[in-house]
Amino acid sequence: MxxxxxxxxxxxxxxxxxxxxxxxxxxxxxxxxxxxxxxxxxxxxxxxxxxxxxxxxxxxxxxxxxxxxxxxxxxxxxxxxxxxxxxxxxxxxxxxxxxxxxxxxxxxxxxxxxxxxxxxxxxxxxxxxxxxxxxxxxxxxxxxxxxxxxxxxxxxxxxxxLEPAGTCTVHVFDGESDRPLTARLIVRGVGDTRDPWFGPDYRASGAGPIADLRDGTAEIDLPAGTYRVQATHGPMYSIDEVQLTVRSGAGVEATLRPRRVIPGLGLLSSDLHVHARPSYDSPVQAEDRVLSLVAAGVEFAVPTEHNVVGDYESALSFTGQEASLRFVPGVEVTTFAPKLGHFGVFPYPVDQKVPPYRGTSLAALFAAVRTDPGRVLVVHHPFLGHGMGYFDRDPRVAPERGAFGGLPLGFDAIELLNGYETLDAASLERTLAAWFGHRILYGWAGYPRTLIRVQDTGVPDLATLDLKNVTTALRGGRAQATTGPVVEVSVAGASPGETVKVSGKTVPVHVVVRAAPWIEVTRLDVYVGGLLATSVPIEPVGLRVGPERGTDDEVFARSVRLVRDLELAAPTGPSSVVVVVRGEKKLEWVLPATALPPIAIANPVWLR
Structure with missing residues (x-):
């Protein structure tokens, strides 16, 4: 024919x-x-x-x-x-x-x-x-x-x-408490053995070579071969690993114990810009999203669906993860006709009409959000383009010069790290310049994340967590954004989000940099008033995965990569100090499809 x-x-x-x-x-x-x-x-x-x-x-x-x-x-x-x-x-x-x-x-x-x-x-x-x-x-x-x-x-x-598969039974326990741990399993082939594919990239039960284990246990069929099996629970934990051989028609077992290696420090691990259905651009079911967040060690999340209020209550009940994840309902106001940008708003009542998004104005949108003074208003991906970047709307915007054209600045936060701009170094630096002097949030499912300081020390108790205190801490700037590293900052005794009075010709800055053994950090940058004041190299260490042994004090001590006291020239007027920690080796060396560089950015400490 x-x-x-x-x-x-x-x-x-x-x-x-x-x-x-x-x-x-x-x-x-x-x-x-x-x-x-x-x-x-x-x-x-x-x-x-x-x-x-x-x-x-x-x-x-x-x-x-x-x-x-x-x-x-x-x-x-x-x-x-x-x-x-x-x-x-x-x-x-x-x-x-x-x-x-x-x-x-x-x-x-x-x-x-x-x-x-x-x-x-x-x-x-x-x-x-x-x-x-x-x-x-x-x-x-x-x-x-x-x-x-x-x-x-x-x-x-x-x-x-086509020979009969072998069966691999995996058990994941918390390396400290020895309790079953909701974790992400990563299975990679070794040598001639190919990586398995457990399903499409929107299923927590199996996406490519990974699977999220709800109760820390899985039984998976694998072709005969040699595999590297890893378990992770986010950047505050180690990644444990075993290598095993699967034989056709036979069974094999593996036990993994990822362990917390970063002390609590009063920080709440949070994801504040997350999508699932009913958002038009996400095929992920809410139950899958909840499980993926818990497996990644996220403790607090905001489901910011496009022009629909997101709610995880039923998904948490279905997956049995109520004790592992707290949330507040939220919405991503996705404007069009005209396109004014995307804005995260939370907490937002599930039974209330969302703020205007079609044929609206910035004044009307901001006014609708501010009917509740306890809400947080975030500018999402400010330079993303295609009508989605708020700062792209005005050609006069030049954040490196402190110029924002005619754009209203009535928001609480600028999203600095997300799954798009964090991959582009130039875009990240431009967003960083725009953010100096503002609050910070981020948005991408667990990587990056926001660490919110809700108490002075220790690991927050989710059962007694006051959600109003969480949003209050965010509005107060008591947070840092990170893809993995953790930074402790004190400027003349003040922490990020706080204000300190400067006296004398110098400003004392104390910095501690921590990271899990699989995350690289190579440089500390300190900015005063938006300008780089000093840069300190960080001695590299050999990155590793596997069992983490020793007492808690020994494990936490190994996470410290730098302790440094600095004396910086005092500015002549009101200003700010911002600390940024960077690494070069992207997380995808161990986390599939996570091409993010290690970076942590603490909110400003204000000077007057």
């Missing part, structure tokens, strides 16, 4: 005399510049037009020839993947899927277990399946291999395993 560019019935169905033939569907982008010839040589196959939709092609058997022709016609890259299926693969097939798990290509497995297929670069997950129960010898259903991540186009082969 031949497909012509002007043919409207481009959705083709192929069937054989023995019944329908399995097929896959592919989206074909746009009209073809030239005709594409698709040869059908088997006399058993008949052509049947099944619909008027253009741009869709159905292929029987292996799809490589069809895809190669389609890509070639458009000058697009067609990448080949070849390999071997181990196990009862006779008559089976290999499938290629996108990041959401949708099948995009397939190839039949030959008698020797070999296969070859053509895929676009966006496809990187593969699995094999037997053709029928008969091919799987004794099985009542087709056997399917584990999903394996693989980069198309590389010269080495892909190995898929």
């Amino acid at each position: 031949t497909l012509q560019p002007d043919v409207q019935t481009a959705m083709l169905g192929l069937s054989s005399t023995s019944g329908p033939t399995p097929f896959e569907r592919f989206v074909y982008p746009g009209a073809m510049a030239d005709e594409i010839g698709l040869a059908v040589e088997s006399p058993e196959l008949a052509l049947e037009a099944v619909g008027p939709d253009t741009g869709l092609v159905l292929a029987v058997g292996s799809t490589s020839a069809v895809l190669a022709a389609m890509f070639q016609a458009h000058g697009q890259e067609a990448l080949r993947v070849h390999g071997t299926v181990r196990g009862p693969s006779a008559g089976g097939a290999v499938y290629a899927a996108d990041e959401l798990g949708a099948t995009q290509a397939r190839a039949l497995v030959d008698a020797g277990g070999g296969f070859e297929l053509v895929v676009p670069r966006s496809v990187g997950r593969f699995f094999a399946q037997t053709a029928s129960a008969r091919a799987a010898v004794g099985d009542e259903a087709p056997r399917t291999s584990m999903v394996t991540t693989f980069e198309p186009g590389v010269p080495w082969p892909l190995l898929l395993d």
